[in-house]
Amino acid sequence: MAFSARDYYVRLDELEQELKSLAEAVSHDEIARLKLLDLSRQSVASLESPVEIISRMYFEPHQSACLRAVLEMGLPEAVIGGAKTAAELATITKCDEKLIVRILRPLCCLGMFSEEGFETYGATKMTSALTSPKLAGGFKFMYDQAAACCLHLTEYLVKTDFEDPKGGCFKSTFNTDLALFPWLMAHPKMMGNFNDLMAAQRLARVDWFDYCNVKYILLEGYRGNNTPLLVDIGGNRGYDLEGLKKKFPEVNGHGKLIVQDLAPVIADITDLNEEIVRMEYDFFTPQPVKGARAYYMRYIIHDHSDEIAKQILKNVAAAMTPGYSKLLLFDFVLPDVGAPLLGSLMDVNMMALLSGKERTKREWTALLDSVGLEVVDFHMCGNISEGLVEATIKY
Template sequence: MNKETSTLRSLANIIIRAVDSMERAYAHAALPLPSLDKPFNPEDPAEALAQNPQVVAASKNLVAACAQMSATVWNPRRTMLNNALAYQISSCLHAVSDFNVVEVLREAGENGLSVKDIGAAVGVDPGLIERILRLLATHHIFREVSPGVFANNRISSTLDKGKPSNVLFANRETRFAGSSGIAAFVEVLAEMGGKSANYLAESLRTPGLLPFNLAYNTTEPMFEWMERPESIYHVNRFAVAMEGTAAMEQEDAIFRGFDWGALPCESVIVDVGGGSGHVSLTIVKKYPHLRVVNQDFSSPIETSRVHWKENFPEHLDRQMVEFQVHDFFNPQPVKNAAVFLLRHIMHDWPDDQAVLILKNLREAAQQETQLVVIEKVVPFASAGTPADLKMAQIRGAKEPVAETPLLPNWGAAVADIYLYDLTMHALLGGIERTSQGFYELFTKAGWKLVEIHQTPGTQLSHIVGVPA
């Protein structure tokens, strides 16, 4: 038996074991595996089971092995061209979300709707909408019920904004309000991220300008560009999109790493750049003995006041939460923090600016203050350990490694980490960091990296530091 045949058989065995594991988990719970052909229902117990760490681990092996097997056996030239054309998928996702196709199909029901009726409902040429939907259905997004008739499936329905289609068409500016944020997130990634990413090569030849600058013909950083009056739609969509990042995680994922319950009574959590404060709100709902200071710019802070009043008014009534307008590039005003919490903040910034943010926190920290950074930690695509032996002394820093012959990082099953990384670069000059990258960042800012909680069932890690 030659090596490649042996590799295929090994991959097939991984697939079989992963399927067995998933089937056992669903059989034990007396639940069916969620159907690809049915709309996604976050309240379905079967969907909750899909987030169980055991099922996630099996799914991860399954996805990695299937993708590696496909890459091994398929024509490499066709594989290369398919990857080069993959931008068409994101552009079609943006189009169907922008024109509320998912909501129109939701109203049509499981039997679907003809492209003629879809086109009439959304104001798009039926022939073109058919081509868009067929491309997506070929990638298991939507399903073609019969020739020229399409319906939602488990994947497409995640774009549902939860409103009647006529309401969405009547007021495009507010169509994301009250949604899960997934559609807004997809549109930001597909439109702004996609348009910017097309300028990656050109930006490498243009020092000082990011792909975003070239795509939008501006020298302003993205966040400054979004402050323009004409960018208000982008601002509102972006705000909801950031809430959508939380919808990607189970609510209890925040409790699978750092031990918030161990903090003493009335300890202060400073939610730095916290937006609506939905993460710190989740924490103190479980541990109401903790105080929160939510910090951000004025517009997100006003949104935060409303969010807390609607979702946890008791904490406001007890004066256990404070809303503070603050720019984290300025000195930190809170001097009694037990924890500085930064979720999805560091990846927005290159190292020099990220160090400045952390230095401001370090200068305000007490000796017992802890820094909790919640981010993705980028795994290496090769086996082995970083050259810096100091990393070996940090609890949780050792990366899990997939079984052979899978790529050590699980390949396609974690590909979104690397996609996010280059999207952050294209838009902001930001970076998703390796564990070594966080170690160096903390050290430059006066913090000591002491532990990395690689939280089960989620890609986000809790990276913990203390004053050096």
């Protein structure tokens, strides 16, 4: 059936209205919202020409550079509360007036600030988001450390004859003998930004306990009596346990929930529920908590190569009670075919920063099998890249 040019425009107008209506309808359903977002991105990808795609990628680093600059300049906080001229912003931030104009131009095009008139700028929803310490700190880490490694990645791969990175890209980028996490511990400000990133990731992603059958996976069969229910290994500031505790009152009770991390991270915790036990622990050493119902790791194994991941997993497996304990890994689970963009880019991010990797279902199964564990199930949330890998001791 042939359509005239007028028909196309009518259909485009109808589509515009339908998309606006649908976007509003799914705004309170995170899974549906993410599906619509994914469909929208697929539509954009099918419409962009090769030249448009490559041209857009030319300037993506420039956008990030502008955003990183305004965070350091304090412009988001200065604009909140009312539109201000570049001259007024210069007075508030002690930054050059003309620099402010040039830096804000592209960010206004991206909706991060609004252009209210000649050299006059206001706030948008994005501006408000940029004042969040978690989002701002997370972006600083991704720009200062992760992006720097990605920019250096090709040079590093050339030097290593294009071998899969085995731990040297970060060291080469920052001219250090330290890997990422020891380096962060030696740079407290950068460690703070990394911790902010871990917290910020919770703002945009679905938690495993929001879509999994927690009672079936975790609570059924629990032996109780305030014995350890869930040990969050490398749990940062304990956000996952806090969220689980709020949603499921059944897990209340001192000693049931334990967050483990390195001493500097545990010392940085300030607002965690007192019933959650804080424990200093290095997951390269034997697990001190024996026979818990479940051991949980979020975005830990993807930091490491298979060889190093096996060391971590063996320490967990040695503490597990066969037929009772479970290992729960909330991480990226890529499909064997047709991996989504976010998961694919995260794999490159892990490669550049840590020589880690995002794994497919086949790779997860093989890795766990190699340390005496077997996959019970992959609990996936629609087409979202993350999933909960449930595993037990292999008989």
